[in-house]
Amino acid sequence: MSTSNADANDLESEYEALLSFMYLSPVGIVRSDKSGLVDMMNPLAAQLLMPLVKGGGIENIFDSLASVAPELRNLVASFEVERGPVCENHRVFVTPARDGAVVLACSIIKVGANLLMTVLTDISRQVDAERRARQTESWLAGIYTSVNDFAFFTLDAEGCIESWNPSVGQLTGFAETDVVGRTLSRFYAHDDIVLHRSPAHIALTRDEGWHVEECWCETKSGRRYWGQILIAVLREEEGDISGYSVVLRDVTERKVTSDNLARLLTTDHLTGVLSRAHFFEIAGSEVARAKRHSRALSVVMLDADYFKRINDTAGHQAGDEVLKRIADEAKGLLRESDTVARLGGEEFILMLPSTTTNEAMAVAERLRVAVERARIDTAVGQLKATVSLGVASLSPANPTLEGLLAAADRALYDAKRAGRNCVRGGFADPTDVDCSVCEDGKASETDGCPATATENDNSNSR
Template structure:
């Protein structure tokens, strides 16, 4: 009897120690089933997930994170080992913002055939520090590479070239007579120019003191190359604004690797659409750019009609094929400067720069009709699908990414409520 009592007390002590650890832990800790049903979590997990989970609370970790990390459920379901690490350091962007995002690092451990342990760590400060380090490292490292990869020049206060040196001719092939008095558009590849890239670069430099952009440029002989262009403000000795200094750098050799890395970091793994985190980062910049330039900007929300029915009757593989096909068909109606992003589940958003409300409605209707006419071959047979769409455009009252999404989402649900397979704006 005494032995049993000692064992019981030992177990109670261990349980108390575990609870104490869970409560005081500086990271979020959850225990769940393989399907995500939570049976134990600590206060920090609740704090991190409650804004996403809503009034129902954190009952299923995958449901709570479905709008920001829909891939987690697939990562777990595709992990076939009896136990082991499903993912380590998987980054989840919770609240995209122009200056700083809230980012979590997620680790998932499969303990046995019915239990997962998940940890969530707020790494927002680390991510911000990494971003600045990468930007600074890129340019500091470049200083020590072959000077033939660089051109140095200056612009006057109006943004036109007012100095020339041999580094420009070595990199671009342009002589002094070709560039003096020209803007930076002189160096851009003709098929990679929009009306407000150069003015925007100058405007951001005036706001921030310096600014870097990446784009395709073209040498005098017609050869294209990937370039980074750093523009910084020049001042007189008395501090008065005098113009701009420019460093033009050829980064073609690293662009292939960089492009693949960018694709992995910014693309939805299933559909090939832009992922949610990168969309918000890009959308904030696009809104600010539209405000500066005075050009219109429109968003279109797209939602697959009766998508749950597709999954329930034809299976998840058919559902995945439907989502992929929606993206492919939508892209046929978009320009190169337009964006389609997957915000979560079966919900997508189009970002249409330089497009007013009437133009957005036309594009949305064209996409709706194209998808309605589509027939998708699956193992369960041929599927016909439709989508509902809601449009919103930037105005004085609808002046932020959040405003645009809210108005477009409201229009989307009007389309749903009035029969689906419709466009509302």
């Protein structure tokens, strides 16, 4: 074989080896000229870049990354050395820097006067882990700003308190005999005990390695304070969970400040209940928690009856007073763990964790009666108002938040069709319209029953 043929074969073998390396590499590799014009890339690089080009071709690496990393082109242009690393593990956030962000590490090497090799690696999981670590470090740093406002103790593998030290007594007033063998609920405020809170906190800690919960707590003497509880898993050498470490902190002062800000951002300015936007922010988590722990969850959707008529005859200021009174009556009936929000106009919704359908129907009926009995002071005198309510519960038929709300909305319309001022469940047969206003469930014009309203009134009442 001639020398020229041997050299050609060697070059071909090297080229095939380069291709094999690129295609089998666990990272994305792109070869381009100095301007970014691509002449070779492996499948993983194409996969990582494809979301950025929105279905188009990947002809220029800098154009493909321009929307998320426009600085790369300038880095290359300003790199005057003929060979060497232009950048190493430069982080490119493909999606916004939040939970679940897609992040690439980009390294560009100049291997010739007009030849670049770009290496792309998906480091999303690493960045998420770093975020969690920073969150933990920040939280722990906050704890040690004062040695007088936190207590440290441990739980056994079943979630019962197994150790005590003086910091517990200093913060809570409880002696060792008061707490050892008890669960975290020992520290909760008596009027704010949610049955699932302690086991749910432990379950989330097992899943994530650590978890933070905040709730109202109470000292032995009865002083309420806003407690922040951090639980971290303790493991044996084999990896089995042996118990948990707990830091309990009094963060009441911080809560007062943050609550004032949160109130402005998350509440309806007129009624003081949650805003529609904030309700939907938390509702999904409530549904997920209920499904994860196989617990009941119900919602009550309610609407002020003939609200347009109130505005038209008494004025919008009087209508505002009616809405505020409905919200106040709802808040007065609910527990700390329940939620009431204004969905818009005259429509409200209650979310009731750990509440069965029958229990939610009872809550809805109590609210209906409370509103009906209320005498609402306005600038034009006292007014009376009623509400119609629809109830639905999480179930195989309503397994999602969207399904739950749709079922409650159907039940609310059933209550409207039944004559208003009544409660209907999402499970009810639409033909079963026993009206709680009218005697024997029958509407009559002589009774003054709202069910006799005209078609136009019905169309404007929501």
